[in-house]
Amino acid sequence: MQKRIYSVGQINTYIKNMFQGDYLLSGLYMKGEVSNCKYHTSGHIYFSLKDETGAIGCVMFKGNRNGLKFQLQDGQCVIVGGNITVYERDGKYQLYAKEITLDGAGALYEEYERLKAKLYEEGLFEFDIKKPIPQFPKRIGIVTAPTGAAIQDIRNIAKRRNPYVQLILYPAKVQGDGAAATIVKGIQVLDKMGVDTIIIGRGGGSIEDLWAFNEEMVARAIYEAKTPIISGTGHEVDTTIADYAADLRAPTPSAACELAIPDYMSTWRNLEHLQEKMTQRMWQQLEMAKLEYKHYETKLQYANPVSKLEQQKQYLDQLWDRLDGAMLRKYESCKHQLAVLTERLHGCSPTGKLVHGYGYLEKQGKPISSVQQVEPGDSIKITIHDGTILTKVEEIV
Numbered sequence: 001m002q003k004r005i006y007s008v009g010q011i012n013t014y015i016k017n018m019f020q021g022d023y024l025l026s027g028l029y030m031k032g033e034v035s036n037c038k039y040h041t042s043g044h045i046y047f048s049l050k051d052e053t054g055a056i057g058c059v060m061f062k063g064n065r066n067g068l069k070f071q072l073q074d075g076q077c078v079i080v081g082g083n084i085t086v087y088e089r090d091g092k093y094q095l096y097a098k099e100i101t102l103d104g105a106g107a108l109y110e111e112y113e114r115l116k117a118k119l120y121e122e123g124l125f126e127f128d129i130k131k132p133i134p135q136f137p138k139r140i141g142i143v144t145a146p147t148g149a150a151i152q153d154i155r156n157i158a159k160r161r162n163p164y165v166q167l168i169l170y171p172a173k174v175q176g177d178g179a180a181a182t183i184v185k186g187i188q189v190l191d192k193m194g195v196d197t198i199i200i201g202r203g204g205g206s207i208e209d210l211w212a213f214n215e216e217m218v219a220r221a222i223y224e225a226k227t228p229i230i231s232g233t234g235h236e237v238d239t240t241i242a243d244y245a246a247d248l249r250a251p252t253p254s255a256a257c258e259l260a261i262p263d264y265m266s267t268w269r270n271l272e273h274l275q276e277k278m279t280q281r282m283w284q285q286l287e288m289a290k291l292e293y294k295h296y297e298t299k300l301q302y303a304n305p306v307s308k309l310e311q312q313k314q315y316l317d318q319l320w321d322r323l324d325g326a327m328l329r330k331y332e333s334c335k336h337q338l339a340v341l342t343e344r345l346h347g348c349s350p351t352g353k354l355v356h357g358y359g360y361l362e363k364q365g366k367p368i369s370s371v372q373q374v375e376p377g378d379s380i381k382i383t384i385h386d387g388t389i390l391t392k393v394e395e396i397v
Helices: 008-021 062-067 106-122 149-161 179-193 216-224 241-245 253-260 264-303 305-348 350-354
Strands: 028-039 045-050 055-060 077-087 092-102 139-144 166-171 197-202 229-233 248-250 360-363 379-384 387-392
Touching (some): 008 077, 028 055, 055 077, 062 092, 092 106, 139 149, 139 179, 139 253, 149 166, 149 253, 149 264, 166 179, 179 197, 179 216, 197 253, 216 241, 229 241
Parallel strands (some): 139 166, 197 229, 229 248
Antiparallel strands (some): 028 045, 028 077, 045 055, 360 379
16 A cells, blocks of 8 residues: 655645635634743834633734734733644644734723813813923922822822922822722812822723823813823823823823922032132132233233333333443453553653663753763753752763
C-alpha cells in the first residue's frame, strides 16, 4: 500500500480550512486577562489572553484599532470578539481580534465616551470659555471628602506654599449613590460664597470609583459656575468628564492645590535673591560711575585753563632753573678763564717780576736797559715791588 505524504503547507492549509468552517470559532467572544501586550511599529497589537486554565495568542490588526477606545495593557480583564484561525507559516492558531472591551467596566466606559462626545458637541469643553486661574488667591474652596488622603494632602501643601490662604471645605460624597449630587451642591455653594478658586477631586480608583466625576450634572455645574474650577481627580493616568469641563485639569488633588496656590515662600526667597542681585548690580553700577567720574575729572583737569597755567608755571620754573644753572656754569667758566688770563697777564707784567727781587731802573723818567745809559754820579730811581729807592751811581763795572 502506497503511503500518502503531504507537505507541511498542505496540512496547515487543511487545518486552517477546518477552523474557518467551524461555526463556533467564527464570530466568538472570549474573556480573559491580557498578557505580553505589544504595540508593533506596523500598528498591529500582539497579546495573549489567559485565564487560570490556559492561554491563547491574539492579534488585532491596525485596521481594526479604530474601535479600541482605551490603551490595552497587561493585567486588564477584557472581552475580545473575533475569529480563531491558523497562521499557516507557523502552524499556530490564534485569535484575530476585531473588537475589545473592558470586562465589567466596558459598559461604563462606553457611557463615558458617549457623554464626552455629547458634551464636546455642546461646547462645554471649549478652550475659549476656560476662566483664568487667579494668581494670588485669598480663599480657596474645596469639594471633596472630609476624610481621606486628598484633603490632608491639600492642607499640607497649602500650609507649605502659602499659610495665609484660607481653605473652605465643602464635605462632599465622592463615591457611590448620590455622590454626584453632593459634588454639584458643593460647587454651587462655594460659587455663591465668592471664593477665588474651587478645587474638586478625590484620590485614585477604578472607573466605578471615579464615576461621580463622570456624571453629566457635575460637568454642567462646572460649566455654569462663575468661579474658576480646577479638577484633580484620581491619579495621573485617570481622566474624567470633570477634567474636560474644568477650567484647569490637574493630574492629582495635590497637583491641583499647587496650581491653585502660588508658592509664597518660594516667591519670597526669589524676591530676596533678586534684591541681593539688584543691590550687587547697583554697587557695580556705582563703582563704574565712580571710575567714569574719575576719568572725566582727569580729562577736565587736563583741559582746565588753571591746570594748564599751573603746568606752564611749572615749565617756566624748570626753564628758570635751567637758565640759572646755565648762567652759573657760564659764570664759573668765565671766572676760571679770567683767573687763567690774569695769571698769564701777571706773568707778563714788569711789576710782576719785582716780587722775586727784581727792580725797575729809571733815569730821569726813562728806563735804563744798558749800562751805557748811566755814568758815575747819576741819580737813579729803583722801583721794587713795595716801593722806590733813590740812589747814585758810584761805579760802573
